[in-house]
Amino acid sequence: MNWLNSEAFVLFGQHIKWSDMIGNILGLIALALGWRRSLWSWPVQFLSGLVLFAAFVNHLTGSAGKQVVVMAVAGYGWWRWSRGKDQGEDGHISVRFATWRERAAMLAGAAVGTVAVALLFKAYPNLSWDPWPDAYIFVGTIVAMYAQARGMVEFWFAWLLVDLVGVPLNFANGYAFSGFVYVIYGALVLWGMRDWWLRSRRDARPVLEGAPA
Template structure:
């Protein structure tokens, strides 16, 4: 109980009465480690991320857990629950792939139809959740909280499916998330969002190159049969 009590109460003081909760720092560090594992397509990225999600859930439900920063961000809190549920799916999917003799996930581009559905889900989900979060007392501007929730849901699902575009969804989340978190007083998370924004762009290009490299390898090992037939005809 002593360690748990410390974890809930510990904070870093700075400036004129400002502070950062250690739970917020640790939760974001676990999230960063999970993102790094995801970029490298490591299965351990999922359970590590779950630990960070549990810590951040207690942070963003400030009034529920008696946090020194008594501000509720329901979109931020709700997405931690969503992260955990989606992480279980991603963990199962990647773990099963590695034990079938393959890589945890093979990065690939989503189809144009899937991209259209992602855009519709992002915009429509934000519009649907905004009045709900507003009625529940989420921190304004509420649409930003709803946007972060929907983007996080779609990005995590996209990571589990292996879509390269999921990194770009994270960028869209980070752009909106930074000013919202600063205004709500969650400075550690805001700082990490800035860092995540740069990191997700790197992750996007890493998965892009992996996809291109694996596509070339497939073409080398499985040449176009029409080309092969043409060469035999010429011979």
């Protein structure tokens, strides 16, 4: 599997690795499938995490660790969507806006999680070259995927906030293809946000404050 971390080609002076390219293309496909509310979004996301783990494990240990968490959350998303309880009349997952309590919980979790992970990265410098932005992306990705698993429109807002930091960070760390793909993510996120926003009105249903997962 050494070929995964070999150079695929050079783009605008940036050396593109096979693992970086394949993993991010799979991530882009997973996001597109999420837009379409397809159950296959999750196994593709899992495979993307597996390939990106191979890309980062020898250089960016913290980023590799993030992929392990991404794969775990992808498993949760698959379980959640495959239960069928949240499906709409078209057979796909129904979408909705989060309650204020859910939003507060996600914001608090993101803030506390980012600080905790950043302090961990600072305590163990070999885990990350850029502790704070790495921690922000690490935790933001988990929050976004959790919101996606719950069918929350806020999933797209979370991804957009991750993209704002992810683009410059990936270019700075030499993962140019990741940076290019994050730009495409941004456009896809805006389209997906609009689609889920409008669909949430059609899929509107009573939501109990603090309903259990």
